[in-house]
Amino acid sequence: MEKIKNMYPRIIQKFDNFIVNLVNKYAERNWYSSPLTKKPKGTKEDYLKLAAKAKLIQFPLVDQIETENHFRIDNQFLDNLALHTQVGIKKSDICYQHGRLLYSFLRMYISKNEIVNINVFETGTAKGFSAIVMAKALADSNIQGKIFTFDVLPHTHKMYWNTIDDTEGKKTREELLKEYKYLIDNHIVFHQGNTKTELKRTHIPRIHFAFLDAVHDYSHVLTEFNYLINKQQKNDIIFFDDYSENQFPGVVKAVDEICFKNNYSKRIIKISNNRTFVIAEKNDG
Numbered sequence: 001m002e003k004i005k006n007m008y009p010r011i012i013q014k015f016d017n018f019i020v021n022l023v024n025k026y027a028e029r030n031w032y033s034s035p036l037t038k039k040p041k042g043t044k045e046d047y048l049k050l051a052a053k054a055k056l057i058q059f060p061l062v063d064q065i066e067t068e069n070h071f072r073i074d075n076q077f078l079d080n081l082a083l084h085t086q087v088g089i090k091k092s093d094i095c096y097q098h099g100r101l102l103y104s105f106l107r108m109y110i111s112k113n114e115i116v117n118i119n120v121f122e123t124g125t126a127k128g129f130s131a132i133v134m135a136k137a138l139a140d141s142n143i144q145g146k147i148f149t150f151d152v153l154p155h156t157h158k159m160y161w162n163t164i165d166d167t168e169g170k171k172t173r174e175e176l177l178k179e180y181k182y183l184i185d186n187h188i189v190f191h192q193g194n195t196k197t198e199l200k201r202t203h204i205p206r207i208h209f210a211f212l213d214a215v216h217d218y219s220h221v222l223t224e225f226n227y228l229i230n231k232q233q234k235n236d237i238i239f240f241d242d243y244s245e246n247q248f249p250g251v252v253k254a255v256d257e258i259c260f261k262n263n264y265s266k267r268i269i270k271i272s273n274n275r276t277f278v279i280a281e282k283n284d285g
Contacts, residue, residue, distance in 0.1 A: 040166040041089040047164035051087045054094035055079055059271050062097050071107035073100055084176060085129035088162040097271050098241060099133040105279060106137040106209055109237055118145035119206050123195050123224050124213035125151035127161055128177050135183035147188045148204055155190045195220065199227045207231040213241040218250035225258050232282050240278040243268065
């Protein structure tokens, strides 16, 4: 009987490895065939019109937060990046204000805590918008650091992305972001895989700042938080995307539970009817 009990950990590990391989094979089969769109959705002019329209929308609360934090990203940099990574043809309005907030809060965190070397953790890389924004914050702060970003989407496989770049043919994410190579080389590490499996084989000893924006359900958010729970210290920050009871009740449930049980303060930032974020800061304990 004792011998059988001792076998349990090995059996569980083998089963766990089997599931990891199964999930990764499924991801490879389903994410290497232009999953975002099978063909270009519009012309170059279509995307430029959408970008121009998005730039006209005002967000007074974001303006206020940038003033409070004393850090504001260069608008020209942000708009150009968004044209290639955020402006797409879809039913909902184009909104990339989380980029402004990420930059401002990350710069404030670095300044407030006198950080000289930082580890940033991101889930949900997508086209790379948020990772580039955070890399820009590190570069502008003149500090060392890495952004470890995770997504099932491959970095070096050509596909259509539903961006203006599609009018030039399929591109890799690497090609999509070629203008920002200097930031990528210095600050960004891309990981491909579902966070539920990929995090099990990734070791990041310390995480100062996190942006969680992968699968928007209760289970995934908790999995990602559990990875960083023992890697954060007082004043460290988690930025949660899409805190919306109507759209993503699982995210709201997970964020509320995380903050309550683990002593994180919670600042809810609602910038429109469709976009709400949470800035969670770790307190003592």
